[in-house]
Amino acid sequence: MKALVWHGEGDIRLDDVADPSIQDANDAIVRITRSAICGTDLHFIRGTMAGMHEGTILGHEAVGVVEEVGASVRGLSPGDRVIVCSTMSCGVCRYCRMGQTAQCDVANPNGPAAGTCFFGGPAPTGPVDGLQAEYARIPWASNTLIPIPDNVSDDDAILLSDIFPTAWFGAQLAGIRRGDTVAVYGAGIVGQLAIAAAYRQGAGRVWAVDGVQTRLVKALEQNAEVIDFNAEDPVEAIMDATMGVGVDAVIEAVGVDAQRPARGPAAEKYAARTEQFAAEVAQTAPETNVQGENWVPGNAPSLSAQWAVESVAKYGRIGMIGVFSPDLTSFPIGAATNKNLTLRAGNCDHRSVTPPLLDLVAAGLFDPAPFVTQREPLDDVVDAYLSFDRRDEGWLKTVLTTE
Incomplete structure (x- = not known):
């Protein structure tokens, strides 16, 4: 066969x-x-x-x-x-x-x-x-x-x-409640279905964060509010939209192949973490075989997790369904603890x-x-x-x- x-x-x-x-x-x-x-x-x-x-x-x-x-x-x-x-x-x-x-x-x-x-x-x-x-x-x-x-x-x-069960599971991990404000990091197919799941589990408003225009257009079709991380700082955008409070819940649907902003205000901000991200890439992808534009590992493995913690409200909830390598040890645990966050992660x-x-x-x-x-x-x-x-x-x- x-x-x-x-x-x-x-x-x-x-x-x-x-x-x-x-x-x-x-x-x-x-x-x-x-x-x-x-x-x-x-x-x-x-x-x-x-x-x-x-x-x-x-x-x-x-x-x-x-x-x-x-x-x-x-x-x-x-x-x-x-x-x-x-x-x-x-x-x-x-x-x-x-x-x-x-x-x-x-x-x-x-x-x-x-x-x-x-x-x-x-x-x-x-x-x-x-x-x-x-x-x-x-x-x-x-x-x-x-x-x-x-x-x-x-x-x-x-x-x-x-993917639909995984997206639904991610919304469950985030504990979506009626009227919740929700941020979905990653508007690939799992993120798209996470938007759908969040609304069906009661979310009042949903923001979708990604850097690919066609994905953001698809999120718009589901009545999500979109944030292009190559055009604006996603954390600042979410904090502004929620009057400085942050969202009630986050669904992280990116994982270890997260990409740094290539341009815009966030690009300059995270350029200062180049060495940290490079060390994470070496940790998670010790062997690669890049061929032109193909098979390029993400250049900021922990970034979506950092954004999730930074943009959720105190006592907020994060559901992580993005795939993270067991070899990645970076996570903003101090910031999460300081905000009394609930973090749930895993396979569907x-x-x-x-x-x-x-x-x-x-x-x-x-x-x-x-x-x-x-x-x-x-x-x-x-x-x-x-x-x-x-x-x-x-x-x-x-x-x-x-x-």
Whole structure:
């Protein structure tokens, strides 16, 4: 079968690899009909998340059709259309029973202390081959797969594999309440859906912070108030807009590949931290393979976290869903403590968060289609990655098709 394979930093290839097979009684084999490219995948190629094994198939978002099930798999049969949750979970350990499926005690083959197990990631997450392929092996299939209702298309279901649940989870982490003022740092696809989630969880006003114009335009379409960090200082802009108080809650959706402002008043301000940011880049991306404009790590890994702390009100709440390398040790903990902030961070509990969102889509109460900006065949996946990595105009979310 064809699959996108990681061969090293800056080196991904569409290879012919062996078809997956059942390895455990809890496995299923799924024929992938849709997969998608996520910003998390870029971390592995840029080198800002260490521990990748050469030969790992990338990708952690997919929908498809069950082809085969192991002897212990219940509730699923060949021919069923399914969403593949990005994170794997058994469904019966103590964390799964509490709905905290991202920290399943048994899914990660590295043991319960290893934390989240997800598709297409580095060694600490499994590793488990990913979903940007024609077929995939799904461990713990009874809990990792979610059947798709007949009235939900594959195109609509694909955003429920990871990014919509993750965005919703981020709003939950931030404790959004009715009437809240909210800042969303990062207006990529997760940030866009975080705006949608914040409004649906009760936010009164939402500000979206980014430096890419097409992303800010998309945020405007959702009635967010936008701040271009290349035109104004985002912290000052939010403080001015909230009469010096700050927002009630922040959703951080950027992570370790944050970029410093390239121009404007904030650029001069953060130029003084060049050495600090350079040390953080060396810490989080010790090996890179920059090729022109591609695979360039973010030049300010801790900046979005700093902005989050600076722009939230005293006793405010921060939900962090951006991906941060475990090797990054910088965080403004003193400032956060001094403001009595509540900080919650982590990977989405997909298996418990997704089903109610699937109900929203099935009922016609939320339309994912406008958030998909590109549809490309799997054969063109490498070129699609290059465009997405460069933040080319309009490249917000790319869905890959195998049919």
